[in-house]
Amino acid sequence: MDFDLSDTQAAVVATARAVARDVVAPRAREGDRTGRFPSDIIRELGKVGLLAVNVPEELGGAAAGPVAYVLAMMEIAAADCAVAVTMAVTNMVGEVIARFGTPEQAQRCCPRLASAEWLAGSFALSEPQAGSDATALATRAERRGDRWVLNGEKQWITSGDQAGVIVVWARSAPGPGAQGITAFLVEAGTPGLHVGRHEQKMGIRASSTVSLAFEDCAIPDSAVLGQVGEGFKIAMAALDGGRTGIASQATGTIRAALDAATQYARDRRAFGQPIAEFQAIRFMLADMRTDHDAARLMTLRAAALKEAGRPFTREASMAKLFASEASQRAVSKAVQVHGGYGYVDEFSVERLFRDARVQTLYEGTSEIQRLVIARELLR
């Protein structure tokens, strides 16, 4: 049993921590205010290999492995959730193309995603009428001559307007359920691909969330990712890794909340002493710390299994469920510790509170995670 970081992992953490401190954290408040996509920050992440942590070197990646990836995510997320989720999705897309794509697809997409030449990758699964019920997706892929033609709409697509390439899931055959779904690589600028509404979100506002419309969007055979009809399997494999990413994002959020609350508790005086002297406050901090450490360990466990090439679906779901729900508790406590100051934007905790809320919703709601876990239990 070994909880230590390898040299590579330690190096990735050091890099991520430095970028988080010097580049990401100072811009978090402004990013939330303006909602502007932080292109320059993304380029900085690209320069130090953080956009393709688990992608092979020959494809431009850092090849540092899933454990290094979650560790890096924790650092970036503690500085800014919006940058972290952008980084997470781009990593996930690069990894899925490296794993399931042809050499041509991988060579075209992965280095550009890794370097931020393409500012992002996107993952287009959800639709207005199909979120948790993913196989109910209605976007169609019809064969016309030697092309595939996509028609439909995707919702909640992170970085959809910034992405150089979007992985799009569409129905190429009637089904039932997961059968007959194919994944396609659609590049920005493809005729028939339209970026729709730019969502105004409660939090992670510097992350771009858009709807996408496909109107007779024609793409060649070479755009099929993996096998025709095997798209859902690809989505599920990608989401396993994606869940470790969100678990690590939530873990970073808990740490940020704890650090902020601890600092405030030391500074703020009431009844003649720092409020950090009162047990009620101390106990809140203790609980946040315990939750943080549990979330971190659950995330590392899932990532370590992935790195060892072992099945990790249940562990990834558990990590995502636990960390995201612990994150809700932590940010709420952090606001509480700040009293009234927790409700105004002079302090960062109200932003953490808003940023954290989505963590139990995306990449599989908590309900979906519970279904996944229960299914494994009751097998």
Place this chain on the structure above:
Amino acid sequence: MDIELSEEQRQVRDLCREFADAELKPHARRWDAEHAFPRQAVQKLGEMGLLGVAVPAEWGGAGMDSVSYAVAMEEISRGCAGTGVIMSVNNSLYCDPVLKYGTDEQKREFLQPFARGEKLGAFALTEPMSGSDAAEMRTTAALRGEDYVLSGSKNYITNGPQADVILVFAMTDPAKAHKGISAFLVPSDAKGFTRGKPDEKVGIRASGSCTVFFEDCVVPRRFRLGQEGDGFKIAMSTLDGGRIGIAAQALGIARAAHEEAVAYAKDRKAFGKPIASFQAIQFMLADMATEIDAARLLVWRAATLKDRGVRFSAEAAMAKVFASEMSERVTSKAIQVHGGLGYMKECDAERHWRDSRITQIYEGTSEIQRIVISSALLK
């Protein structure tokens, strides 16, 4: 990063699991009903080396690491929580401090037979007027020639009714407050030592506890453990390790409850289908499994740090507070899954719930654990 059991640790797990299934589970309900000490089972534990798991072989123990100890504790406690605490006290609260602070002579007399399971140890810190506030103890030890004379009483002493030797903490210099506490190895046949009736407890009823009285109890000078004034330090460092044991006990109790709930849910039909088909039940089972896994990781982390010889007080406290509170939630949900049957003595769910409750109290209440954690945070 490798968060899995080694081959040897898996063997310990399997051995203990088999033992628990064969020798503990079939009798646990009866021992609980009769408040009966599981003498034969404890003897067998001793023969298997489980009463001195982490004691080196040269001193009669199994010579294993702390993770193996935690694994063994979880498995034994899953079979019978009372047997688990009997084992934990002997291992963590008795053998460990004698190993760490004893002279070779003391180890020969007071460690070897206990690690081998030939004799049973206990730990007496708590008094009627001092539990959490351990430094406020009133039992005194006055030096008289070549002997110490102890005066006072200790209560709620696990293994008290059966112990051959009890590690007793007493004031040798009241003027020095907690620095005036010393530790003594008191044989149960010492002059002036008497035991009260076994306590009537809500749970862990296979484990016996009682009040012990020292009325001019004479103990040779060479039975003092460590130097005069070392007692508090010995007690606190001992409890760090004990917390790992209790956290593992809580884990075992929770796992027993969870396994039975899963089995019941698959079997019990309502509204035309197994209740495991209903999301409410699935989600409860999923949450239980997730929390159990999180608790286990915290336990293993603390155990790993202990073996490394670094400070692990905060980590042990996190494991203990999390696992114990988790065990109440999990055992309560397990009763709920069983419905009315969960309230009946013919089903084990109610015993697990009763057994779990003490884990939030002994070896440092949850409040004390939070004090330890927050003090580490706010250092």
